Amino acid sequence: MALVNSTGFAHVRITVTDIARSKAFYDQVFGWPAAIDTSGDVTAPKEDGKPENFYGGTIYQTPQGTLFGLRPVGSARFDSEHTGLDHVSFAVDSRDELQSAAAALSEAGIEHGEIIDLDDAGLAILSFQDPDDINIELTAPLG
Numbered sequence: 001m002a003l004v005n006s007t008g009f010a011h012v013r014i015t016v017t018d019i020a021r022s023k024a025f026y027d028q029v030f031g032w033p034a035a036i037d038t039s040g041d042v043t044a045p046k047e048d049g050k051p052e053n054f055y056g057g058t059i060y061q062t063p064q065g066t067l068f069g070l071r072p073v074g075s076a077r078f079d080s081e082h083t084g085l086d087h088v089s090f091a092v093d094s095r096d097e098l099q100s101a102a103a104a105l106s107e108a109g110i111e112h113g114e115i116i117d118l119d120d121a122g123l124a125i126l127s128f129q130d131p132d133d134i135n136i137e138l139t140a141p142l143g
Contacts, residue, residue, distance in 0.1 A: 012088060013057070013069030014134060017077065021131050022070050023058050028108065029136075030090070032060040035067060064091070078132045087135035089125070098126045098140045117142060 016022040019039045026032075036059040057071040068088075080086050092098060098115050105112045105128055112128035119142065126138045 009066055011059070011067035011069060013059070013067075013071050014085065014088065014132075015071050015073040015078075016130075016132050017073070017075055018131065019057060019070060019072040025131050026058075026060065026068075026070065029105075029110070030060070030062075032062055032068070035059045035061040039070075039072070062090075078134045080135060085134065087127070087137050089137040089139045092138050092140045095124045095140050095142060098124055098138055101138055102126055 023037075023039055036057075038056055039058050040056075057069055059067050059069040062068055078085070092101060095115070095117075102112055102115060110128055112126060115124055115126050117124045122142050124140050124142055128136055130136050
């Protein structure tokens with residue numbers, strides 16, 4: 001028996017080195033509305049960042065109802081080989097949507113991998129990197 005009866009993720013927030021650059025990237029890629037945007041409030045995140053102003057970050061409202069946030073933390077670069085975040089995956093409706101996303105990313109000059117079908121898992125993925133080299137994955141059901 002589980003200790004907690006959770007229905008899933010409420011939000012995920014990643015740390016970024018340059019909030020303006022990251023916000024511009026995620027605005028361009030996903031176009032989600034910002035539920036909260038205090039990115040103009042903090043010039044030195046480690047000194048001025050406060051929980052009540054969301055550390056000078058941006059919180060997006062996804063169409064799914066979950067939240068995705070960006071928090072500025074300074075100059076340390078992301079490394080998926082250290083304990084913590086490996087990647088973030090966002091759902092799309094179909095493999096056709098992955099193909100459309102790949103074409104749109106290419107047109108915008110955003111490098112990405114090939115679409116990979118993971119037959120045993122019943123899904124296909126498309127990966128690309130954000131400005132801090134965090135792996136972003138789009139995932140679609142197969143079939």
